[in-house]
Amino acid sequence: MSRLASGLTAMATAVLLASCSSVSLEPSAPAPTPTPAHPAPVPAPPGTLERSHARWVPSSFAELPGWGQDRALEVWPALRLGCQTPPAPWTRLCAQAHLANPASDSEARAWLEQNLKVYRVESPEGEANGLVTGYFEPLVAASRKPTAIRRVPLYTAPPDLGQRKPYWTRQQLDTLPAAQAALKGREIAWVEDPLDALILQIQGSGRLQITEPDGRQRLVRLAFAGHNEQPYKSVGRWLIDQGELKPGEASWPGIKDWARRNPKRLQEMLWQNPRYVFFREEPLPDPSLGPKGAQAVPLTPGRSVAVDPAAVPYGAPLWLDTTEPLSDRPLQRLVMAQDTGSAIVGAVRVDYFWGWGDDAEAQAGRMKQPLRLWVLWPRL
Incomplete structure (x- = not known):
C-alpha cells in the first residue's frame, strides 16, 4: 500500500472522521493590545537543521522521555527494512546496521547512541507540540x-x-x-x-x-x-x-x-x-509483514509511522512521546518513518501503524493524541 x-x-x-474546528469568540470589550493570530517565530538555536516544513533543533538522548525503557531491539527489523531504500546520509550507516547484531535492548541503544545524533522536531516557527493519529x-x-x-x-x-x-x-x-x-x-x-x-x-x-x-x-x-x-x-x-x-x-x-x-x-x-x-x-507469503508504505518497504506494526516527507525523510528513526488512545499510559518508543498520507502535513505530525486485526482497528480508530517528536540522524 x-x-x-x-x-x-x-x-x-484523521481523514475518515474530520472533526469540527474550534472557533474562538471575540471578547465583549476590545482588548487594549490586539493579540497576533500566530505567535512570533522563536529564533532557531545554533546548529539547527532547516527543512521546508520543519526545523530540527539539536537535542540529546538524555532529553528523550522514556529512552531507557523502550525495547529498542524490536525496531531493528524495521530499521533494516528501511535500509533497503535509505536516505542519502544513511547509506554508509545502513551497511554497518546490516552487520550489527545487537543481542539486547541495551546493545541496540548503545549502537544508536554511538552512531546517531538527536534533534527535536519543530515547526519552522518553533512549535514543538503536534498530533499523532493511527x-x-x-x-x-x-x-x-x-x-x-x-x-x-x-x-x-x-x-x-x-x-x-x-x-x-x-x-x-x-x-x-x-x-x-x-x-x-x-x-x-x-x-x-x-x-x-x-x-x-x-x-x-x-x-x-x-x-x-x-x-x-x-x-x-x-x-x-x-x-x-x-x-x-x-x-x-x-x-x-x-x-x-x-x-x-x-x-x-x-x-x-x-x-x-x-x-x-x-x-x-x-x-x-x-x-x-x-x-x-x-x-501474502509472510503474514508478519505489513503492506508496503511510501518508502516501498513493508510496514512493521508499532514500529512504522507515516510522516510529512518535507519535514522528515523516509528511513529516519523517530522518537515518539505521546499516550495510548483512551488511556494515560505513555507511548514512548522508537519508530521508523516509512509512509505518508495526504492529510499528514506538518512538522510534528505522525500517523502510527497499529497493524491488523480487531485490536489494531480499535486503537487506530480512536487515536488522536498530543505528540512531541525527535529525529535520530547520522553523525556527520
Missing part, C-alpha cells in the same frame, strides 16, 4: 462466491475506468444498470458488512481471509488498483452535520455503532462518499 500513490490516506481517524490494515472474512450472509462485492478495476472521467459515483455503481454492467464479472470476493468494504476502500488495502469454493481458507492481500476520481467525502462528517453524532463520537467504532442502530439509513450514509476504490489481489 503506497498511501501517497493511491491518493488515500489510510487513516482511521491507521491499520483491515482484516476481513470473505468468500470467493456470494453466500447467504456475504453479499457485498469487492471489485477489480473495470476495463473502461480510464476512459470515463470521472467514473460512476458510488451511488450510481449501486443503482444504474449501465454502471453495474461495467463491473459484472470483476468481483474478487464477497464480504458480509458494507462497512468492511468501506474501510478497505478508505485504507486503500487490506487482508482477506477467503473461503474458497472447496472450503479451503486462504489469506491474501488486497492492494489499491485505482478509484473513480470522485471526491472523497467523510461519512463521519456527514453524521455530525446530520446531528446523528457529536464530534467526539465520530470515531470508526462510533460510526459502526450508529450503523448497527440505523440499518435502514446505512445505504444513505454510504452514498454520501461518492469515491469508490478498486483492488487487485496479491499473495
Whole structure:
C-alpha cells in the first residue's frame, strides 16, 4: 500500500472522521493590545537543521522521555527494512546496521547512541507540540462466491475506468444498470458488512481471509488498483452535520455503532462518499509483514509511522512521546518513518501503524493524541 500513490490516506481517524474546528469568540470589550493570530517565530538555536516544513533543533538522548525503557531491539527489523531504500546520509550507516547484531535492548541503544545524533522536531516557527493519529490494515472474512450472509462485492478495476472521467459515483455503481454492467464479472470476493468494504476502500488495502469454493481458507492481500476520481467525502462528517453524532463520537467504532442502530439509513450514509476504490489481489507469503508504505518497504506494526516527507525523510528513526488512545499510559518508543498520507502535513505530525486485526482497528480508530517528536540522524 503506497498511501501517497493511491491518493488515500489510510487513516482511521484523521481523514475518515474530520472533526469540527474550534472557533474562538471575540471578547465583549476590545482588548487594549490586539493579540497576533500566530505567535512570533522563536529564533532557531545554533546548529539547527532547516527543512521546508520543519526545523530540527539539536537535542540529546538524555532529553528523550522514556529512552531507557523502550525495547529498542524490536525496531531493528524495521530499521533494516528501511535500509533497503535509505536516505542519502544513511547509506554508509545502513551497511554497518546490516552487520550489527545487537543481542539486547541495551546493545541496540548503545549502537544508536554511538552512531546517531538527536534533534527535536519543530515547526519552522518553533512549535514543538503536534498530533499523532493511527491507521491499520483491515482484516476481513470473505468468500470467493456470494453466500447467504456475504453479499457485498469487492471489485477489480473495470476495463473502461480510464476512459470515463470521472467514473460512476458510488451511488450510481449501486443503482444504474449501465454502471453495474461495467463491473459484472470483476468481483474478487464477497464480504458480509458494507462497512468492511468501506474501510478497505478508505485504507486503500487490506487482508482477506477467503473461503474458497472447496472450503479451503486462504489469506491474501488486497492492494489499491485505482478509484473513480470522485471526491472523497467523510461519512463521519456527514453524521455530525446530520446531528446523528457529536464530534467526539465520530470515531470508526462510533460510526459502526450508529450503523448497527440505523440499518435502514446505512445505504444513505454510504452514498454520501461518492469515491469508490478498486483492488487487485496479491499473495501474502509472510503474514508478519505489513503492506508496503511510501518508502516501498513493508510496514512493521508499532514500529512504522507515516510522516510529512518535507519535514522528515523516509528511513529516519523517530522518537515518539505521546499516550495510548483512551488511556494515560505513555507511548514512548522508537519508530521508523516509512509512509505518508495526504492529510499528514506538518512538522510534528505522525500517523502510527497499529497493524491488523480487531485490536489494531480499535486503537487506530480512536487515536488522536498530543505528540512531541525527535529525529535520530547520522553523525556527520
